Amino acid sequence: MKLSFHGAARSVTGSRHLLEVPGFRVLLDCGMFQGRRGEAIYRNRELGFNPKSVGAVLLSHAHIDHSGALPVLPGQGFAGKVYLTRATADLAGIMLEDSARVQENDCRYVNKKERRRGRTCIRSFYDSDDVRKIVKRFQGERYGDQIKIAPRLAASFHDAGHILGSAAVRVKYTARGNSTTVLFSGDLGRSHMPILRDPEPPPPCDVLILESTYGDRLHEQLGEEMKKKAQDLIQHARTHKSKIIVPAFAVGRTQELVMRIKELVGEGRVDPIPIYIDSPLANKATGVFKRHPECYDDETSKTFSDAGDVFASRYIRFVSSPEESKRLNAMRGPCVIISSSGMCEGGRIVHHLKHAIQDEANVIVIVGFQAEHTLGRKLIEGWDVVPIFGVPTPRRAQVVRFNGLSAHADRNDLLAYVRAIDPLPSTIFIVHGEEKQALSLGAAIQAEHPRINVSIPHHGSTHEV
Ligand SMILES: [Zn+2]
Incomplete structure (x- = not known):
């Protein structure tokens, strides 16, 4: 099994991780980059892999930095399904529509000024037509159900308590009697927050892909x-x-x-x-x-x-x-x-x-x-x-x-999440955090669990697991 990281690697936005087994590729999240305008435009058009080769997408939650580049996929040849929880399906639908509309409005506003200055105009990444095409591929699932996404590949969603419908995504690959499981945390929420249920304890896994947004910080108490x-x-x-x-x-x-x-x-x-x-x-x-x-x-x-x-x-x-x-x-x-x-x-x-x-x-x-x-x-x-x-x-x-x-787990919550995996995974990839946060969390996990192979992947890197 191969994992490659095409976004939110030593950075926060543009969550996109590609999991590859013989004959099938699954994309975990397809988020939008936000930040420096020029870089964001480039990275939202160039996904870093060929969407035609991707068999399915598993979406952790509806936030745009995780879902916002989905509408780019059909135009670049993606013909598979997008698996997500039912609440995420409803939310992502309206969020992507809104994203298309906001882009169109912002472009119109900026271009009016650019034209006056005699500069070239910018284009939106996608429009509402592209959104409709990807929403048709949504397959809403229940938390906990085993979903068969390819002959030897199954997936399940586990409540992450971050936003409505958010999930940690578990993928299990079975070949010749052996299985390997990858758990992608998505964004993890916190316990005792209003409205949503607390994050579910993590299911067992061999490989964990863990977010680190607040990897070196503790939140103030809600007191x-x-x-x-x-x-x-x-x-x-x-x-x-x-x-x-x-x-x-x-x-x-x-x-x-x-x-x-x-x-x-x-x-x-x-x-x-x-x-x-x-x-x-x-x-x-x-x-x-x-x-x-x-x-x-x-x-x-x-x-x-x-x-x-x-x-x-x-x-x-x-x-x-x-x-x-x-x-x-x-x-x-x-x-x-x-x-x-x-x-x-x-x-x-x-x-x-x-x-x-x-x-x-x-x-x-x-x-x-x-x-x-x-x-x-x-x-x-x-x-x-x-x-x-x-x-x-x-x-x-x-x-x-x-x-x-914050709707994100802090450093202690993230360390507790790892501790709760039984048995402990052999490998952890730290993603979705700026370099400082990711390195700090990685070092803390390594110090607590010397046997785990902890890695902080670079953008575009590929790893054999
Ligand atoms: Zn989020």
Whole structure:
């Protein structure tokens, strides 16, 4: 069996790993690269392997950095199925449609300016037609079922507790009475987070492909300190009649934020202020959440049956039309605007930042991971001038981080995940982390388990397992 790594190797975005057995190739994830524009364009067009040679795709979850390059496949000759959980199938469908639409809008906006400057125009990676073609190949599966994907190859999905439908993917290859199993963690969630069930304990495997987004960090505890921080922020917005702008993944993060704010209001810690969820995608995704109660934890299932719609409230407004979104730009606070994309690399959030970033009374709240070279990363790095739609823009708004809201396992969770595999795997590949995180996690695993062969693959490298 061969494994090669074509994305999220010593980096975070563009998750794509190719598993090859005699006569069959399976692609684990087909994510989109985000970061430096030129590099992202190149890597999203050149996948690093021939899609025609791929027999099937196994998708861990719907986030765009894992699923966003799927629509490129059919145009390059891929004719197999895409296996994914049922909730992921629903979510990925709307997310890819949205991705196509956002790309088209961003291209139109950028090209209008480029044309004025006499420069060549950019093209989107795919359009809604390409999305329709790949969605037709989706095969939604249940957690835990054994799925036969080729004569000697079976796969199964195991709840990863990261976003709705997320899974660790196990692949088993059997030949001449021997079998080899590979477990791909996808993105791992955390225990005791709202809405979703906790991550399932990992099933046994010979080879583990493990994410390392927070491989060298521990999250803050979701305790009193964080609630106080949120309370102060809302009070600040109220006093200054300012805006709190929250870039958030439309799926997962947004729904969780809504639950958290409702909790603070429910506990009488803050008076409600208007909250605008400005993302047609978040709106649709919330609908998908409602259709998949099989993914909820007990508490959410109970709230749903007791109180009806857990995501609704009189001070929360879902914004759909572009006109209403534009009206928010001119509006005065206090208010919270939650919008995507989560790393500020496209979508309505960029327009909100453009309008709010120069006012020192406004606050930008970062709740999710920000990959290198993205606008979100520049904000947390404290840049005084940031490029917005290519225009250097002074930043005067405060930037505040909330690490405790992460949907990712931290270093201790990742180490515990490895420890829970019984018997321990012989080989671990560390992926989906920047070099520093991946190396640090790799060293910790190696120190704890000297017999495991720990490897941190480079982009484009191939390994025999
Ligand atoms: Zn994810």
